[in-house]
Amino acid sequence: MKKICHNAKILVLGAVIGLCNGLFGAGGGIVAVSSMVYLLGLSEHDAHATAISVILPLAVISAFIYFRSGHLDLDILAPVALGEVIGAIAGAWLLKYTSSVLLRRIFAMFIIFAALRMIF
Amino acid sequence: MLLVLIGIITGIISGMGIGGGTVLIPVLLFCTGVSQHTAQATNLAAFIPSALAALYIHIRNKRVKLRLAMLLLTGGIAGALLGSFAADSVQADVLGRIFGFFLLVMGIYELFRK
Numbered sequence: 532m533k534k535i536c537h538n539a540k541i542l543v544l545g546a547v548i549g550l551c552n553g554l555f556g557a558g559g560g561i562v563a564v565s566s567m568v569y570l571l572g573l574s575e576h577d578a579h580a581t582a583i584s585v586i587l588p589l590a591v592i593s594a595f596i597y598f599r600s601g602h603l604d605l606d607i608l609a610p611v612a613l614g615e616v617i618g619a620i621a622g623a624w625l626l627k628y629t630s631s632v633l634l635r636r637i638f639a640m641f642i643i644f645a646a647l648r649m650i651f
Numbered sequence: 652m653l654l655v656l657i658g659i660i661t662g663i664i665s666g667m668g669i670g671g672g673t674v675l676i677p678v679l680l681f682c683t684g685v686s687q688h689t690a691q692a693t694n695l696a697a698f699i700p701s702a703l704a705a706l707y708i709h710i711r712n713k714r715v716k717l718r719l720a721m722l723l724l725t726g727g728i729a730g731a732l733l734g735s736f737a738a739d740s741v742q743a744d745v746l747g748r749i750f751g752f753f754l755l756v757m758g759i760y761e762l763f764r765k
Binding site for chain 1: 652654655656657658659660661662663664665666667669670671672673674675676677678679680681683685686688689690691692693694695696697698699700701702703704705706709710712714715716717719720722723724725726727728729730731732733734735736737738739747748749750751752753754755757758759760761762764
């Protein structure tokens, strides 16, 4: 019974992750990593790895639905995707040299500013 | 060129494990003329190639908890279908505002997280 309950909790958690990712086109990863660390007790590293394995197929599904609805613009996507690959490699390398705590604070402040601008 | 630069910045941030999409979407909205839906679609699709590379490394390092991932994915597919079709049926300005609230929660959470 306890196991069924636990599995049901994980299924619901998955649905919430998919819903955020589909509705907002982002954020599923943060929800996934945080819930695996705080609710399921995974290490940060394992949570990251598992989150990507879940978010990747979900992003493929959602991207396809957005594409079918005519929301995907390849002239925008191609340069952004190219930049992201370059940036991801640079970011992984930079991680060895900089503290992510400061960056995290700057990031948090930026998205709060962006959020307020979008709400009002 | 601006778009490549925006991609690089987002890539660095997500490569450091902080969260790329929550930055990419507002930056695209503020700096280019794209709609809320297109900004979201761009993030979803642009995530795919770098995620494939990251996943390959994580699988090689045996970090992925496969059983947990399968369960999350089962619920996740239902959520992704529901969320994506819901987003499509909502007007851009309404979706933008809902996105703003979601972003605000994320920002406050990140600010106080250890």
